[in-house]
Amino acid sequence: MQTIEQLLESKNIRVTAMRLLIYKFLAEKQVAVTLSDIENAFDKADRTTLYRTVKTFEESTIVHQIDDGTGITKYALCEKGCNCDIETDLHLHFHCNNCNETVCLTEHKIPQIKVPNGFISEDINLVVKGVCDKCSGL
Amino acid sequence: MQTIEQLLESKNIRVTAMRLLIYKFLAEKQVAVTLSDIENAFDKADRTTLYRTVKTFEESTIVHQIDDGTGITKYALCEKGCNCDIETDLHLHFHCNNCNETVCLTEHKIPQIKVPNGFISEDINLVVKGVCDKCSGL
């Protein structure tokens, strides 16, 4: 088990206080977060720093971006061994219409999707919307 | 075969010049269009009118909205017999990373997606990204 510091260093990302804090924040969250979420969690830090930190993480396959259809970009930590950079992360995402939260369903891979002749599939974004387990009470 | 006028009247939407023009514009386009696309096609008309027209169409299941991940909302005519309003339109969308166009693949329905226990699926958004038939040359 490697530390966060080791992870960052392995990706050639300098270890700073902010980056450690933001990483920990993402790690303890069970849901995808928006930039505003991070902003609210770190009042003292500037929006831009948070934005660039997340972007840095994204470029190094530490987090992946999620477009859940709300119009607001969300972020979540990549699983270890995730290959977002070379091929798309094929797990699906679930957006709850009730609590408005979005989660990675990393266990649920996206099935093979057929496209018409002449079309070349390179990436797939699949978002299921409905009611999450916390809200459904099932 | 019903006329556009008849279609609008059947949905209790008043027939206006703008609405007929915008409908025809959408009908002759083979790809999903942005509000800016419509704006460029109708210089004289105001953005707000176009915006509200499309929204009116959307509320009456004449067009459906497409979130292809570009961050810009796109619109396309619904097929006849489409049930966007009561259940989600289950066809998938394809976004070309080369020409940046998005098309409805109405023939390609979204397969059944399994979600974990406790989750209730109500709607699915599936966007395949890659190279379209025009750009691939295949």
Added chain:
DNA sequence: TTATAAATGCACTTCCGTTGCATTGTATTT
């Protein structure tokens, strides 16, 4: 024709993402 309501146009706002640039902090070299 007049009264009523909807459609359109104009101005303005908000929200999110993004960038330029100055400043601070860190690491490396001399």
Added chain:
DNA sequence: AAATACAATGCAACGGAAGTGCATTTATAA
């Protein structure tokens, strides 16, 4: 240790797209 070089952070501003309030025009109905 001091000087240097470069990256990280903070502040301010911008831009695009979606959305809203209100006045005006246009269509429908009485």
